[in-house]
Every structure is written in structure tokens, then in C-alpha cells.
Amino acid sequence: MKVRLLLFAVLRDIVGADERELEVADGTRAIDLWNGLRIDYPRLAPYEKPPFTAVNQDYVQPEAVLRDGDEVAFIPPVSGG
Amino acid sequence: MKVRLLLFAVLRDIVGADERELEVADGTRAIDLWNGLRIDYPRLAPYEKPPFTAVNQDYVQPEAVLRDGDEVAFIPPVSGG
Amino acid sequence: MSYLTDAPIDQQRLTEAVMRPSDGALALFAGVVRDHHQGRAVESIFYECWRPMAEKEMAKIDAEVAAAYPDVAIAFVHRLGLLQVGEASIVIACSSPHRDEAFTACREIIERVKLTVPIWKREKGPDGEEWVGWQGK
Amino acid sequence: MSYLTDAPIDQQRLTEAVMRPSDGALALFAGVVRDHHQGRAVESIFYECWRPMAEKEMAKIDAEVAAAYPDVAIAFVHRLGLLQVGEASIVIACSSPHRDEAFTACREIIERVKLTVPIWKREKGPDGEEWVGWQGK
Numbered sequence: 456m457k458v459r460l461l462l463f464a465v466l467r468d469i470v471g472a473d474e475r476e477l478e479v480a481d482g483t484r485a486i487d488l489w490n491g492l493r494i495d496y497p498r499l500a501p502y503e504k505p506p507f508t509a510v511n512q513d514y515v516q517p518e519a520v521l522r523d524g525d526e527v528a529f530i531p532p533v534s535g536g
Numbered sequence: 537m538k539v540r541l542l543l544f545a546v547l548r549d550i551v552g553a554d555e556r557e558l559e560v561a562d563g564t565r566a567i568d569l570w571n572g573l574r575i576d577y578p579r580l581a582p583y584e585k586p587p588f589t590a591v592n593q594d595y596v597q598p599e600a601v602l603r604d605g606d607e608v609a610f611i612p613p614v615s616g617g
Numbered sequence: 618m619s620y621l622t623d624a625p626i627d628q629q630r631l632t633e634a635v636m637r638p639s640d641g642a643l644a645l646f647a648g649v650v651r652d653h654h655q656g657r658a659v660e661s662i663f664y665e666c667w668r669p670m671a672e673k674e675m676a677k678i679d680a681e682v683a684a685a686y687p688d689v690a691i692a693f694v695h696r697l698g699l700l701q702v703g704e705a706s707i708v709i710a711c712s713s714p715h716r717d718e719a720f721t722a723c724r725e726i727i728e729r730v731k732l733t734v735p736i737w738k739r740e741k742g743p744d745g746e747e748w749v750g751w752q753g754k
Numbered sequence: 755m756s757y758l759t760d761a762p763i764d765q766q767r768l769t770e771a772v773m774r775p776s777d778g779a780l781a782l783f784a785g786v787v788r789d790h791h792q793g794r795a796v797e798s799i800f801y802e803c804w805r806p807m808a809e810k811e812m813a814k815i816d817a818e819v820a821a822a823y824p825d826v827a828i829a830f831v832h833r834l835g836l837l838q839v840g841e842a843s844i845v846i847a848c849s850s851p852h853r854d855e856a857f858t859a860c861r862e863i864i865e866r867v868k869l870t871v872p873i874w875k876r877e878k879g880p881d882g883e884e885w886v887g888w889q890g891k
Contacts, residue, residue, distance in 0.1 A: 464802050464874035465885040506888055512807040514870070528804065528872075534886040535801065535808075535832055535873025536785045536844050536864055545665050545737035546748040587751055593670040595733070609667065609735075615749040616664065616671075616695055616736025617648045617707050617727055629766060632784075638839050641788035644781070647769075651778035651851060702775050714788060716864065724857055 456481060456523035460488055464531045469498050485510060485527050486517040492529075505529040537562060537604035541569055545612045550579050566591060566608050567598040573610075586610040620675035621668060623698050626708045635690040635712040642716035644723040648707040650700045654749070658742045664697045664706060667735040671695070674734045682722050682729070689713045689722040695736060706738075757812035758805060760835050763845045772827040772849040779853035781860040785844040787837045791886070795879045801834045801843060804872040808832070815866045819859050826850045826859040832873060843875075 460475040467473045470492065477488065489505045507530040508517045521527060541556040548554045551573065558569065566589045574580045588611040589598045602608060632643060650662050675693070683691055693709040700706055709726050713719035738749045769780060787799050812830070820828055830846040837843055846863050850856035875886045 461804070463804055463872065464876070465889050468885075509807060509872075512810055528807070530804070530872050531874055531885070532887045533868070533870065533872055534875045535803070535871050536868040542667070544667055544735065545739070546752050549748070590670060590735075593673055609670070611667070611735050612737055612748070613751045614731070614733065614735055615738045616666070616734050617731040628769065632765065636786065636840060638789040641786055643784040643786060643842075645784075646853065646857070647780040647782075648853070649773065649778055649780060649849075652775040653851075703773060705780075712786075714790075716783065716785070720783070720857070720861055727853065 456483075456521075458483070458488070458521050458523070458525045458527055461526060461528040463528070466529055466531050469496050479521065483521050484517070485515065485519050485521060488521075488527060489517060489529060506532050537564075537602075539564075539569070539602050539604075539606045539608055542607060542609040544609065547610055547612050550577050560602065564602050565598070566596065566600050566602060569602075569608055570598060570610060587613050620672055620679075620694055621666060622694050622696050624696070626694050626696055626705050628705070628708050628710075631692050631694065631708050631710040634692045635710045637690060637712065639714055640690065640712040641714050642719040643710065643712045644716070644719040645711070646707075646709045646723050646727050647705045648727065649705050650702050652702045654740055657740070657744070659702065659740050660743070661699055661701050661741045662706070663699050663739045663741070663746075664695070665737045665739065666695075666697045670735050675730065678726055678729045678734075682725050685725070686713070686718045686722040688715070689718050691722065691726065693726055693730075695730070695734070697736070757809055757816075757831055758803060759831050759833050761833070763831050763833055763842050765842070765845050765847075768829045768831065768845050768847040769849075771829045772847045774827060774849065776851055777827065777849040778851050779856040780847065780849045781853070781856040782848070783844075783846045783860050783864050784842045785864065786842050787839050789839045791877055794877070794881070796839065796877050797880070798836055798838050798878045799843070800836050800876045800878070800883075801832070802874050802876065803832075803834050807872050811871045812867070815863055815871075819862050819866070822862070823850070823855045823859040825852070826855050828859065828863065830863055830867075832867070832871070834873070 509528040570586045590609040695707045711719045711723040832844045848856045848860040
């Protein structure tokens with residue numbers, strides 16, 4: 456199935472892209488995508504969990520199981536206000 | 537000795553004057569002036585104490601002893617803000 | 618500067634009076650004439666004041682709140698005379714590097730003004746005028 | 755109406771948006787770019803945002819605070835892009851018949867915005883630019 460990964464702020468800078476289309480196996484969880492990033496980007500390796508995770512614009516636990524077409528965002532700690 | 541009595545808002549309306557010069561005996565307390573008003577103005581009779589008392593623009597207890605030249609104000613509960 | 622005014626209060630000017638480059642937060646409070654009070658309709662409010670003591674009390678509040686929250690810059694003004702519904706009777710502006718002290722100082726000032734500053738309001742409604750609060754009757 | 759803007763925030767307009775004849779109190783908060791942060795000098799801040807989710811989170815905060823304080827009228831806007839020291843990044847206006855709910859609602863909104871709305875700031879100082887908070891290093 457296909458999911459879309461969105462990256463913001465410092466995460467986008469580290470990965471060098473704000474969006475990725477990914478082909479993943481059924482049953483893939485958000486945290487599996489995070490672990491993929493940790494392998495590719497050593498700066499993320501120390502972080503066993505993403506700061507925050509949103510699927511389809513709602514905050515979820517990183518263990519959330521993804522479905523085809525989901526939009527997954529890893530969100531650095533927010534600093535608005 | 538002489539003291540000046542100041543009255544505001546509803547108290548001024550009841551007494552019909554905003555200021556009075558009074559000749560009083562040594563040892564007179566603020567509350568003695570209040571009791572004088574209670575005798576003259578029946579609407580005040582039920583109130584054994586003035587709402588607030590200021591002498592020379594500082595809040596004081598009504599039992600404060602007055603001195604010559606003092607400016608005594610009976611202050612209805614304030615409602616600013 | 619006076620803490621009392623007979624003219625409409627300029628919220629923006631008060632804001633500008635407190636903001637410093639080191640401030641990250643502004644907490645502002647406005648008390649406004651509303652169209653009702655304890656079930657009665659209100660058309661306007663007349664604010665009477667004992668000016669010299671009111672200035673003195675407000676300066677005292679200013680100094681004491683400033684001493685309690687030294688990082689906060691404070692400005693506040695109370696308006697006097699006849700005010701219509703929707704007009705501000707008091708505006709308080711507090712700025713600070715961080716928001717917590719700004720909020721707390723702002724709240725403390727309005728609470729203290731309401732307790733001790735010799736200002737009295739007379740409400741005008743469809744049934745006539747009346748002093749608010751204690752009426753000696 | 756959007757909770758996000760790329761233009762300077764008009765505090766007066768936000769105030770007018772919330773005030774009703776029944777309101778006796780306005781509590782307003784502004785978050786402002788300040789010239790320092792954790793000991794570092796700050797010259798400007800760039801606010802980045804994930805707009806669709808930010809709008810959604812802010813609408814949720816609006817609805818939930820309004821439900822908790824039904825007498826309060828609420829308006830708030832966050833600014834995005836490059837802001838200089840002294841410019842407001844967020845302004846929150848809460849009006850209410852009585853001041854307590856206005857203060858409480860206003861405070862609750864800023865706390866919640868800072869917790870969940872996907873907005874990030876990158877500070878620029880004499881030593882360069884840096885994302886604030888978690889930096890993945």
C-alpha cells in the first residue's frame with residue numbers, strides 16, 4: 456500500500472525533503488517509518504520515538520497501524536505562540 | 537479643633553453636601569462624626585460603622601482619633617474598574 | 618502621568634507604552650460598560666471619583682505590583698464621567714519577558730483597583746439612575 | 755475565518771470582533787518576538803506552520819474553550835513568516851460579561867496553542883539561525 460510522509464521544520468532540514476511517497480507492507484506502523492528514517496539519517500538514530508506523530512492531521516500514538524493512502528507526519532515539538 | 541468632612545457618591549446625595557467644616561472637641565474619632573451623621577440622616581441610622589474611612593487620603597479604622605486640620609472622608613464601597 | 622482620564626482610553630497607546638524589546642508577552646485587560654447588571658438593563662454609567670486619593674491609591678497599586686513582579690512593565694488608566702455601553706472604563710496593560718507574570722500582574726491590578734480605589738458608578742437604565750452597591754438604605 | 759495570517763495582527767480589530775453589548779470584560783494576550791531567548795540574542799523569528807493541521811487544531815481549541823466557558827467570545831490569530839523583535843506572533847481576545855472567565859479562557863488558549871498547534875520557530879541571532887526546541891542532535 457502507499458502512504459505519504461510529511462516532514463516539517465528541523466525534521467525536514469535533516470531529511471532534506473518535506474514529503475515522501477512510500478510503498479509499505481500491510482500492517483506497517485507509523486513508528487516503522489520513523490525507524491526507517493533513523494537508519495538513513497544518523498542524527499535521528501538516538502531517538503527511539505518521533506517527537507509527535509499525526510496521521511491524517513490527528514495526533515496519534517506512533518504505534519498506530521497505517522492504512523493505504525494515509526498521510527503520516529512526524530512533528531517536531533511545536534514552538535508557536 | 538477644626539476638621540473637614542468629605543462625602544462622595546451616595547453619601548453626598550444623602551447628606552446633600554460634599555464637604556463640611558466641623559468644629560470638634562479634642563479626642564474626637566472619625567466614628568464620632570459618622571454617628572453625628574446617623575442622627576441627622578435617618579437613612580444612615582442603621583449603619584453602626586461607615587463603609588470605609590479615610591483620613592488625609594489614607595484608609596484608617598473608624599476609631600482613628602482626629603487631629604486639628606484633618607480631612608476625614610467617608611467612602612461608600614467603591615465600584616470602579 | 619495620571620491614572621485618570623476624562624477621554625476615551627486608547628488601548629493601542631497603552632500597549633505601546635509598556636512594550637520593550639525584551640518583552641515576549643502582553644496581557645491586557647479592559648473593563649467595559651455592559652448593557653445589564655444584576656438583572657437590570659443599563660444604558661450608561663457615570664463614574665465619579667475622588668481624584669487625589671484615587672491617584673494615590675493607583676500609584677500605590679502600581680508600585681506594589683511592580684515590586685512583586687519586577688520583570689513586568691505596567692500601565693493602567695481609569696476613565697471618569699459618563700460612559701455608554703461598550704466603552705472601556707479601565708484598561709490595564711502588562712508586558713513581560715514571559716507570559717506568566719504578565720497575566721498575574723494584570724489580574725492583580727484589576728482586583729486591587731476594584732477593592733480600594735475611590736471610584737463609584739451610577740448606572741442609568743430605563744427605570745432611572747442608581748448608585749451601584751451600598752446605597753445607605 | 756482563518757486562525758493564521760501572513761500580515762501584522764490588528765489588535766484593535768480582534769478586540770472589536772469579540773466585544774458584545776453584554777460584555778463587561780476583555781482579556782487580551784499578545785505573544786511578541788523578544789530580543790533574547792535562553793541567553794542568546796534574537797534579531798528575528800521565522801514561523802513555519804503546517805497550515806491545514808494548524809487550522810484544525812486551532813478550531814478545536816476554539817470550540818473546546820468556548821464549550822468550557824460558554825459566556826466567553828473568542829478570537830485568536832497566529833502570524834506566520836518572518837517577524838522582527840516587537841512584532842506580535844499571536845493575539846488572543848476573550849470577552850465576557852464577567853472578568854474571571856475572560857482571563858481564564860484567554861490563558862487556556864495560549865497554553866493549548868503552545869502545546870499542540872504545529873507551528874515552529876527558527877530564531878535568527880548574531881550567530882546564525884536555529885530551530886527552537888528539539889533539534890534532532
